[in-house]
Amino acid sequence: MSTAGDRHYTIRPFLESEVMLYKAMRLEALQIEAPVFGSTYEREVAFNEHQWMERITNKGAGCFGLFCNDELVGITGLHIDGDDSSLAHMTQSYICKAHRGKHLSRMFYDIRIKWANNHQLKTLRIGHKESNIISKAANQRYGFTYVYSEPHIWPDGSKENILYYELVL
Numbered sequence: 001m002s003t004a005g006d007r008h009y010t011i012r013p014f015l016e017s018e019v020m021l022y023k024a025m026r027l028e029a030l031q032i033e034a035p036v037f038g039s040t041y042e043r044e045v046a047f048n049e050h051q052w053m054e055r056i057t058n059k060g061a062g063c064f065g066l067f068c069n070d071e072l073v074g075i076t077g078l079h080i081d082g083d084d085s086s087l088a089h090m091t092q093s094y095i096c097k098a099h100r101g102k103h104l105s106r107m108f109y110d111i112r113i114k115w116a117n118n119h120q121l122k123t124l125r126i127g128h129k130e131s132n133i134i135s136k137a138a139n140q141r142y143g144f145t146y147v148y149s150e151p152h153i154w155p156d157g158s159k160e161n162i163l164y165y166e167l168v169l
Contacts, residue, residue: 014056146163
């Protein structure tokens with residue numbers, strides 16, 4: 001829980017009844033911040049109802065909503081690696097522009113670390129575009145350390161390395 005002025009922020013897993021809220025926010029993120037995501041609006045707008053529901057009910061993943069006075073203003077998630085069940089990848093962080101600059105990403109990190117600890121994971125991994133200095137600073141604030149980079153072609157066609165960081169739990 002966090003408070004900024006008369007705004008009360010909470011973060012929690014999505015309820016099944018909120019799947020359409022999640023879908024709308026995810027698609028908004030893919031439209032507004034397309035260059036930073038590993039997927040595209042065109043790909044995900046074609047998802048069927050089952051695919052959207054799987055995103056918020058998958059036992060091997062956590063999908064969380066950031067709410068301001070009961071209004072959804074952000075999303076984040078993580079999923080357990082398919083080859084290494086001790087590792088989770090942190091994904092899909094997005095906060096609406098009107099709510100940025102309030103240090104709310106801390107809530108994203110806190111809930112994902114808590115989820116990983118509750119699932120007895122050993123490592124969290126996150127990746128971002130090399131030019132994303134805001135993500136880099138947030139990762140390092142939480143103790144993530146750089147592990148490697150690789151060339152990447154982003155969905156918008158741009159070519160830029162993706163940098164990977166890990167946190168040992």
